[in-house]
Amino acid sequence: MNDEIDILEVDRIVESIGRDSASVIPVLQAMQKTFKFLPEAALRRVCEISDITPAQIEGVASFFSQFRRSPVGKHMISVCDGTACHVKGSEAVYYSVLKDLGIKDGDTDADGLFTVQKVACLGCCTLAPAVQIDETTYGHVRTDTVSDMITDFIENEANRIPRKFQGLEDGISMGEVRVGLGSCCVAGGSAKIREALEEELESLKCKVDIKPVGCVGMCHRTPLVEVVIPGEEPVLYAKVKPEDIPEIVERHFWSDSPFIKVRAATERWLKKLYTDEARNVPDRYSINVRDEPVADFLSRQKHIATEHGGVLNPSDMEEYKRLGGFKAIKDVFFKNDPGGLISTIDKSGLRGRGGGGFPTGKKWDIVRKAPGEKKYIVANGDEGDPGAFMDRMIMESYPYRVIEGMLIASFAVGATEGVLYVRAEYPLAVKRIRQALADMEAAGLLGDNIMGSGHSLSLKIFEGAGAFVCGEESALIASLEGRRGMPNYRPPFPAEKGLNGCPTLVNNAETFSVLPWIIRNGAEEFAKLGTDRSKGTKVFSLAGKVERGGLIEVPMGITIREVVEQIGGGVADGRTFKAVQIGGPSGGCIPASLGDTTVDFEALSEVGAMMGSGGFVVLDDRDCMVEMARYFLSFTQSESCGKCTPCRVGTKRMLEILTRLCKGQGKQGDIEKLEQLAKTVKGQSLCGLGKTAPNPVLTTIKYFREEFEAHIEGRCPAGKCAKLITYSITDDCIGCAKCAAECPVDAISGEPYSVFEIDPELCVRCDNCRQICPVDAVVVE
Amino acid sequence: MPELRINGLPAKVDEGATVLDAAELVFVDIPTLCHMKGCEPETSCMLCVVKNVATGQLIPACSAKAVDGMEIDTECAEVQSARRDILNLLLSEHVGDCEAPCTRICPAHLDIPLMLRAIEHGNLESAAWIAKRDLAIPATLGHVCPAPCEKGCRRAQVDEAITIRDLHREVTEGSTEGSVLCFNVFSEKHHFIGLTPKSMTPKSKSVAVIGSGPAGLSCAWKLIQLGYGCTVFDEAPKAGGVLREHNSLPMDVLDDEVDWLAQAGVEFSLGAPISMHEAADGFDGIVFAETEFSGTHFADAFYAEEHKLAVKAVANGKAAAVAVDRFLKGEPPSNKEPFDSKTGKLRESEVQELTKNCATVEQAGMPAPQAEAARCLHCDCRKAVSCKLRKYATQYGANQREFPADERGHVQLIGHDEAVVFEPGKCIKCGLCVKITKRAGEELGVTFVGRGYNTRVAVPFEEALQDGLREAATECVEACPTGALAFRNVEER
Numbered sequence A: 001m002n003d004e005i006d007i008l009e010v011d012r013i014v015e016s017i018g019r020d021s022a023s024v025i026p027v028l029q030a031m032q033k034t035f036k037f038l039p040e041a042a043l044r045r046v047c048e049i050s051d052i053t054p055a056q057i058e059g060v061a062s063f064f065s066q067f068r069r070s071p072v073g074k075h076m077i078s079v080c081d082g083t084a085c086h087v088k089g090s091e092a093v094y095y096s097v098l099k100d101l102g103i104k105d106g107d108t109d110a111d112g113l114f115t116v117q118k119v120a121c122l123g124c125c126t127l128a129p130a131v132q133i134d135e136t137t138y139g140h141v142r143t144d145t146v147s148d149m150i151t152d153f154i155e156n157e158a159n160r161i162p163r164k165f166q167g168l169e170d171g172i173s174m175g176e177v178r179v180g181l182g183s184c185c186v187a188g189g190s191a192k193i194r195e196a197l198e199e200e201l202e203s204l205k206c207k208v209d210i211k212p213v214g215c216v217g218m219c220h221r222t223p224l225v226e227v228v229i230p231g232e233e234p235v236l237y238a239k240v241k242p243e244d245i246p247e248i249v250e251r252h253f254w255s256d257s258p259f260i261k262v263r264a265a266t267e268r269w270l271k272k273l274y275t276d277e278a279r280n281v282p283d284r285y286s287i288n289v290r291d292e293p294v295a296d297f298l299s300r301q302k303h304i305a306t307e308h309g310g311v312l313n314p315s316d317m318e319e320y321k322r323l324g325g326f327k328a329i330k331d332v333f334f335k336n337d338p339g340g341l342i343s344t345i346d347k348s349g350l351r352g353r354g355g356g357g358f359p360t361g362k363k364w365d366i367v368r369k370a371p372g373e374k375k376y377i378v379a380n381g382d383e384g385d386p387g388a389f390m391d392r393m394i395m396e397s398y399p400y401r402v403i404e405g406m407l408i409a410s411f412a413v414g415a416t417e418g419v420l421y422v423r424a425e426y427p428l429a430v431k432r433i434r435q436a437l438a439d440m441e442a443a444g445l446l447g448d449n450i451m452g453s454g455h456s457l458s459l460k461i462f463e464g465a466g467a468f469v470c471g472e473e474s475a476l477i478a479s480l481e482g483r484r485g486m487p488n489y490r491p492p493f494p495a496e497k498g499l500n501g502c503p504t505l506v507n508n509a510e511t512f513s514v515l516p517w518i519i520r521n522g523a524e525e526f527a528k529l530g531t532d533r534s535k536g537t538k539v540f541s542l543a544g545k546v547e548r549g550g551l552i553e554v555p556m557g558i559t560i561r562e563v564v565e566q567i568g569g570g571v572a573d574g575r576t577f578k579a580v581q582i583g584g585p586s587g588g589c590i591p592a593s594l595g596d597t598t599v600d601f602e603a604l605s606e607v608g609a610m611m612g613s614g615g616f617v618v619l620d621d622r623d624c625m626v627e628m629a630r631y632f633l634s635f636t637q638s639e640s641c642g643k644c645t646p647c648r649v650g651t652k653r654m655l656e657i658l659t660r661l662c663k664g665q666g667k668q669g670d671i672e673k674l675e676q677l678a679k680t681v682k683g684q685s686l687c688g689l690g691k692t693a694p695n696p697v698l699t700t701i702k703y704f705r706e707e708f709e710a711h712i713e714g715r716c717p718a719g720k721c722a723k724l725i726t727y728s729i730t731d732d733c734i735g736c737a738k739c740a741a742e743c744p745v746d747a748i749s750g751e752p753y754s755v756f757e758i759d760p761e762l763c764v765r766c767d768n769c770r771q772i773c774p775v776d777a778v779v780v781e
Numbered sequence B: 001m002p003e004l005r006i007n008g009l010p011a012k013v014d015e016g017a018t019v020l021d022a023a024e025l026v027f028v029d030i031p032t033l034c035h036m037k038g039c040e041p042e043t044s045c046m047l048c049v050v051k052n053v054a055t056g057q058l059i060p061a062c063s064a065k066a067v068d069g070m071e072i073d074t075e076c077a078e079v080q081s082a083r084r085d086i087l088n089l090l091l092s093e094h095v096g097d098c099e100a101p102c103t104r105i106c107p108a109h110l111d112i113p114l115m116l117r118a119i120e121h122g123n124l125e126s127a128a129w130i131a132k133r134d135l136a137i138p139a140t141l142g143h144v145c146p147a148p149c150e151k152g153c154r155r156a157q158v159d160e161a162i163t164i165r166d167l168h169r170e171v172t173e174g175s176t177e178g179s180v181l182c183f184n185v186f187s188e189k190h191h192f193i194g195l196t197p198k199s200m201t202p203k204s205k206s207v208a209v210i211g212s213g214p215a216g217l218s219c220a221w222k223l224i225q226l227g228y229g230c231t232v233f234d235e236a237p238k239a240g241g242v243l244r245e246h247n248s249l250p251m252d253v254l255d256d257e258v259d260w261l262a263q264a265g266v267e268f269s270l271g272a273p274i275s276m277h278e279a280a281d282g283f284d285g286i287v288f289a290e291t292e293f294s295g296t297h298f299a300d301a302f303y304a305e306e307h308k309l310a311v312k313a314v315a316n317g318k319a320a321a322v323a324v325d326r327f328l329k330g331e332p333p334s335n336k337e338p339f340d341s342k343t344g345k346l347r348e349s350e351v352q353e354l355t356k357n358c359a360t361v362e363q364a365g366m367p368a369p370q371a372e373a374a375r376c377l378h379c380d381c382r383k384a385v386s387c388k389l390r391k392y393a394t395q396y397g398a399n400q401r402e403f404p405a406d407e408r409g410h411v412q413l414i415g416h417d418e419a420v421v422f423e424p425g426k427c428i429k430c431g432l433c434v435k436i437t438k439r440a441g442e443e444l445g446v447t448f449v450g451r452g453y454n455t456r457v458a459v460p461f462e463e464a465l466q467d468g469l470r471e472a473a474t475e476c477v478e479a480c481p482t483g484a485l486a487f488r489n490v491e492e493r
């Protein structure tokens, strides 16, 4: 390995970031940015010139998944394996990418051009399965479009302005605009609309996908345009005229990059998208719109954390102010009564939105009362739930609100220093928050003696380096202090003894973002929403097999079925609603039969799930519950910090059993063994990660035990587990040979225009053929 | 000062004390692996869980602070089974053998690798003693035993099994040139071979052993080692029982060994009809070690069955002696064997890894028995006696197969040329060595590398083990609760 590096570069990095041992993570991040991996020589150099020790740097660099010790390819392909993408076939996409690049071992192709990795939620579940290549996101990727995607990327790359001149946001698709291209839409003038769209997006330099869609079933209202932004509710415009387009575009997409954009590339991109015949538009694009859902969609939600969504420009502090921003903090300073403030929050019934649901007021009270000169405040935005992206959206879209919330809380508890802990994988969130911090500092809303209140608060950003366990307060603090993200036994809780041994308030980003609303509207207004024990609203990432996914904010107490049917528009593709997975890897699968369960902390835990971080993934009859259990457990298992025995070893043993079951190698007694292990892991793990890791398994066993039994008998009722199913081609086959071309192992043969055949011995059940068959002649049994 | 109850016992502790501290105060034992006095608790093994009666929760005693009014249960069934689960999980990823396979297979459990290492280092006297201690009649067995141990010898995976039987015969057979005549040294240097003058003092209790076959002889010898007086009765004029019928056994070998046992303190009453009453009256215990007596029933009699496989008879004799010992001490009978971690069949690469334990360089110039013994792979664990994991696994009746792993980890030896050996497969990630090296200000030290199930302990930048443990090697080896960190050439047994 070529370890020759520019030592001066290392020195510069350490110089600018810091020599104390707590700087280790930012230093590693900066070095990785420079060298694209962490050369050993650089690590050694850091130890020479700072307080960071070899043991520390080696321990930390190998703990966080962001850090790489070997060089990566020129471009990074991140295949999202978040829950939503997973249920929509990201695994197959991942293998297609590997196949397309001819990667057999490891993760980098022979030319060193691409490195492929699976990542937890990219935060754009509405585009599932999503793939990110460097800074470009591709949505709805299918095994048969992988090749096109890579070619497209390479072509565009050729036209790119050198990377360092690009704003972070450049290539990230900001969403998509769907234009009805059904015959009635075309008749209604959609071709003109499309031209107008292209022009407008081009002039704004926005990277937005234009997606032609088939008939949407509202032919009387054509032409139709639907704007889909990841994490936001899709908006449908009916009877659009070309002259409406600029307004629509401006309303949804802002362009805030001062840099020159890639004009040529964008042009080509759009043209290609529009003209590329090979790109089959998947069925799920046809929006089975009925008249009601649009209205219902809006009325069932309640926007508190996401107030002014779709209207508010995220980087415009003035606009935030115009729309009521900073009123709350002014009010708080004016009243100058931290105790009263805490009781207001207590009265509102607000509970932590990060998962555990600890009463926010109580937590504040502990921090306030904890003895200590110095106190810290931390916003936890290290969302790690593979199926959730609301922290990301909140930080990207409402940065001022989150910070205002932190100001309020810091005043209540007496914290003067703080950190926004943001996943490094969320560059846009980092950028927006950084901007917001700068704006607010400039406006005197952060810093010393804010607005003459006598209260001071300085905030900085800390980029999480990729460890789900850092969602756990004590692990988060460990990483802030420059240690491996391993939790400690609590008590003492961080509220008493946290960062640097000082009382530390850790709240989730979403929790902070509802505070201004509560102050402005009063605790009573907030407490009016929700149920007895769970007040207010909760933001969810609604994804999976629903018609409309996206970020939603609903009042507590809404039922699961209401969310699925009224907000999500029901299950997609005419399949049957089977279950929802709530709370991600800590939560559970709730069967459709319990669809009347309300969304509230206690009700969810009574059925074995939990509010968790806000993943809400809808599953249909084609989703195998054993496989779901395996998926979540494989996530927690790989995210286990490895400290305590039950979690480190127990989750591994559980995963082995689940993997066996999915491979048809289950044995009698496996279910009981799983239950026994689950009990140990749940009961004896050190931290929340382990204590909740068995939930997805326990709930699926509880509600779908017969599916587990079927797997032991060698059947997968949902037709999902590769080793338990066979693929065959029916007489409907038209002999187009597309399947044969797509099969990675040449298991399909036949004469053109006659019925093809699959060799079950060779078949690896990648599902490529079934996905590509234009006449649904490939069946699974 | 918080006051709490541990298993109902009141304990008053200082502010900030842990539940473990409180338990110690009232002499309640709580098993710990990752805990060490004077170190911040790691809270990783979770073996020390106890039940907080008020909440019903299991909490780690080493880290949970003692709170006023707390009520702690350290012994209830829930706690016991939780601890067993933890041990079973740890053992499910444990790669190592407490006992070597050869020892395991030998019915009499001769500590073969220990004996071989003594031979290798030219320490033939200790080798002979080990063989005597475990086999009673090692030279005799060296002629008649079919050597099942050699079938289990892992060296066979490299080339050929060690000739274990020949070696334990060679080191103990009086007439062999160059070996040690054990019974000669015995009278002069008995303290050297482990029988201290104290244990040789006249016994308060004595046991009659009926029958002088291999079972009887070994039973008698074991009783002597346990500190009893012992008389062996046989109607035959010479001791040896069925062994006397063996035609491939030179009888002088057997005679020598019987003599040796007599010198060691075993009394013989031979060539006269056995009076049961005499036996029953004059002794505190009685062991029948002959097949024809096995129907006779005496109150408090024990049986050491003879067996056509002499070494099996030897094993039976030892077991009977242990049973008598427990009985005479008023302890309930027990068949609790010490826990024994098993690696199973080794992979090709692992055998190669173990050959690192062999002193190949020196072998060339060694005399025959030494060179042969030096081929031993050292399959047994270097810390089989002090290992806390093994101790608790025995105590809690752990079962290594309770949560079987799909694939077991690799046998790996790190630092084989150095004073300290690290076996990652035995590491339970307690973090003690990481803390100790940090505290000692080691320049490199050791650290955890990786995350989750793949976490391992390593010297930073893959430097040599000795460079990571310049200051704190001894402290680390002593603190390491398992055989993961051990001195290469220090014997515990």
Ligand code: SF4
Pocket (backbone or CB within 6 Å): B094, B095, B096, B097, B098, B099, B340, B341, B381, B382, B383, B384, B385, B387, B388, B389, B390, B426, B482, B483, B484
């Ligand atoms: S470390 Fe302990 S349990 Fe493991 S092999 Fe050695 S003695 Fe046995």
Ligand code: SF4
Pocket (backbone or CB within 6 Å): B100, B101, B102, B103, B112, B113, B116, B152, B153, B154, B155, B162, B164, B375, B376, B377, B378, B379, B380
């Ligand atoms: S190599 Fe040594 S320890 Fe291993 S089985 Fe053979 S004799 Fe026993």
Ligand code: SF4
Pocket (backbone or CB within 6 Å): B426, B427, B428, B429, B430, B431, B432, B433, B434, B457, B476, B479, B480, B481, B482, B484, B485
């Ligand atoms: S090697 Fe270190 S971490 Fe592993 S068991 Fe021994 S002391 Fe613990």
Ligand code: FES
Pocket (backbone or CB within 6 Å): B031, B032, B033, B034, B035, B042, B043, B044, B045, B046, B047, B048, B049, B060, B061, B062, B063
């Ligand atoms: S967790 Fe308490 S001794 Fe290991």
